[in-house]
Amino acid sequence: DTAVSQTPKYLVTQMGNDKSIKCEQNLGHDTMYWYKQDSKKFLKIMFSYNNKELIINETVPNRFSPKSPDKAHLNLHINSLELGDSAVYFCASSQEVPHNSPLHFGNGTRLTVT
Amino acid sequence: TQLLEQSPQFLSIQEGENLTVYCNSSSVFSSLQWYRQEPGEGPVLLVTVVTGGEVKKLKRLTFQFGDARKDSSLHITAAQPGDTGLYLCAGGLAGSARQLTFGSGTQLTVLP
Numbered sequence: 001d002t003a004v005s006q007t008p009k010y011l012v013t014q015m016g017n018d019k020s021i022k023c024e025q026n027l028g029h030d031t032m033y034w035y036k037q038d039s040k041k042f043l044k045i046m047f048s049y050n051n052k053e054l055i056i057n058e059t060v061p062n063r064f065s066p067k068s069p070d071k072a073h074l075n076l077h078i079n080s081l082e083l084g085d086s087a088v089y090f091c092a093s094s095q096e097v098p099h100n101s102p103l104h105f106g107n108g109t110r111l112t113v114t
Numbered sequence: 115t116q117l118l119e120q121s122p123q124f125l126s127i128q129e130g131e132n133l134t135v136y137c138n139s140s141s142v143f144s145s146l147q148w149y150r151q152e153p154g155e156g157p158v159l160l161v162t163v164v165t166g167g168e169v170k171k172l173k174r175l176t177f178q179f180g181d182a183r184k185d186s187s188l189h190i191t192a193a194q195p196g197d198t199g200l201y202l203c204a205g206g207l208a209g210s211a212r213q214l215t216f217g218s219g220t221q222l223t224v225l226p
Contacts, residue, residue: 004156035216040218040219041151041200041218041219041221042216042218042219043157043202043204043216043219044216045213045214045215048213056213090156090157092156102147102159102162103147103149103157103159103204103214104159105155105156105157105158106156107154107155107156108154108155108156
């Protein structure tokens with residue numbers, strides 16, 4: 001009964017390729033997020049969607065494009081991958097705006113660009 | 115410069131010892147959350163504090179929100195190896211309802 005599931009768990013690819021990471025939540029939450037965790041373990045928000053609408057778009061290269069086909073899914077597509085994109089990407093969801101409602105995270109996708 | 119600074123960044127202690135982790139900012143937060151992350155997994159919420167001066171206890175863990183809502187601390191009593199993990203604070207800025215900002219993290223290792 002995984003609450004937030006993302007696939008794949010590991011992704012190894014070469015520079016210049018295009019790849020996608022999928023995320024699904026079965027919690028009935030309205031808001032979903034993508035976070036990037038760097039090698040120093042710092043978690044930085046990339047995008048947030050509420051009921052399929054983009055509400056947060058941090059300073060992220062436009063090679064990154066989120067897509068939310070419905071409120072239970074938020075996928076991340078990355079074009080023209082670069083070495084600096086190597087990181088762990090976490091999908092998360094929350095019932096409403098996150099100040100008092102917890103974020104539920106997936107187990108992450110470790111992306112390695114060679 | 116991180117909006118939320120955690121200290122220490124790394125902490126290695128023996129089982130049975132006590133420890134405190136700090137989360138500090140110059141900004142005011144409407145609430146603050148603490149998460150623990152284990153290797154290969156996503157962060158998991160431990161607690162949310164919302165009122166200045168609030169203290170919450172979760173078994174051997176005690177969380178406090180500063181009176182001015184700019185800082186928080188996590189105190190662990192009699193640490194156990196199962197407490198090992200990355201501890202992250204995350205705050206919602208007052209007046210910015212839609213986003214949590216995460217701290218820089220504290221990697222705790224409790225040795226048996």
